[in-house]
Amino acid sequence: MWRRHHDPMPLGVVDVGANTVRLLVKAGDNVIHRRRAMLGLGQAVELFGEIPGEKVDEAAWTVAAFVIDARAHGAERVEVLVTSPGRQATNGDALIERLAEISGAPVRVLSSEEEGQLGFQGALNALRVPPRETLAVVDVGGGSAQIAIGTKRDGATWVRSIDLGSMRLTSRLLQGNPPGREAMEAARREVRAALIGIEPPFAEEGLAVGGSARALRELTGPTLTAEALRRAESILTYTPHDQLVEVWNIEEDRVPTIAAGTVILSALQEIVNVPLRVRRGGLRDGALAELEQRIRAARAA
Structure with missing residues (x-):
């Protein structure tokens, strides 16, 4: 064409x-x-x-x-x-x-580092921020979670990943409907253990991408603060799945893993120490931008 x-x-x-x-x-x-x-x-x-x-x-x-x-x-x-x-x-x-x-x-x-870098690039697509402002992008997937920190000018310069995502944590500890207090406490301990030794550099602003973060907006609003995440954890601890769908308008296929996703997001927000604005873009947007760059470079060669 x-x-x-x-x-x-x-x-x-x-x-x-x-x-x-x-x-x-x-x-x-x-x-x-x-x-x-x-x-x-x-x-x-x-x-x-x-x-x-x-x-x-x-x-x-x-x-x-x-x-x-x-x-x-x-x-x-x-x-x-x-x-x-x-x-x-x-x-x-x-x-x-x-x-x-x-x-x-x-x-x-994708390696975990590539996943974090592409998620960072996709989250910043079409986002107007100063080119030197340091941002943290948090992405909780089903099998792993990434933290990427960098600037719009330089991309992600610090990336860490844990092999624990919403699906894996649900399978291990949060299969109850609702999960209940003891299971949620065990899940928090599991996430804290996975994060031992991860100390992110300072970030001025935070973004959250991925399905767990988007689903949580129904409980927290567009920004995941520490207080909003604690409130969401409390709701998810004791609320049956059908009520999450009917009362809180959470997508049915997201409900079984949303408690695990919230526990992980809460722990990640705590260590990056900034509120996380929920963004639609992420890995796929970054991958498409990177693919277009490769194609154009090849055609120009």
């Missing part, structure tokens, strides 16, 4: 995470199409250490359908990114091979 040299090109990325497989198609800052499917790969990793064959096939055919969908919406290039399931599963290589075989698209596993 003809386009001017500097026109934004429609691109797609499929993000294979511990909770969800997500598709995002954008042209520059313009969102063309979104789609998601809840597969729960991280739960299988937590329970078995690997992803069962039938679950690998389900993921592969889901990704293939998303790639076709992205191209139908005009995406000139589509890439598949695998986060914690590819790093944590003992058969991560088999998952990657099957995704590539069935989808026909390039597939790569």
Whole structure:
């Protein structure tokens, strides 16, 4: 398709995470199409250490359908990114091979540092902040969580990750409906133990991205302060899942893991020591921006 040299090109990325497989198609800052499917790969990793064959096939055919969908919406290039399931599963290589075989698209596993850096870049897309202002971006996924700190000018210069996300913590300790006080206390101890030795540098402002943070807005509003997170934890400790849907308007497929996500976000907010504004952008937005940069650089070479 003809386009001017500097026109934004429609691109797609499929993000294979511990909770969800997500598709995002954008042209520059313009969102063309979104789609998601809840597969729960991280739960299988937590329970078995690997992803069962039938679950690998389900993921592969889901990704293939998303790639076709992205191209139908005009995406000139589509890439598949695998986060914690590819790093944590003992058969991560088999998952990657099957995704590539069935989808026909390039597939790569992101390191935890790459995941944090792309999440940082995506969170800052279209955000007006001074170029030298230091920001912390917190991203709680299903199988891991990242803290990235840097500036809009330099990108993320400090990134740390823990192999504990909302799906993994739920599988270990928070399967009750509601979880109750003792389980929530145990979950807090688990998160604190995972964060030992992580000491973020100073940040002037904080952002939170990811599904857990977005779902929490119904309980906390658009900014996750320490007080708002404590209040949310209290509600989630004692409120049954059906009431979270009916009274608090939380998406049904997010409800089983939201208590775990809140515990992790609360611990991360405490150590970065700034309120966290919830942002829609994140990993997929950063990945698309990075993909476009690579394509343009290759064409200019």
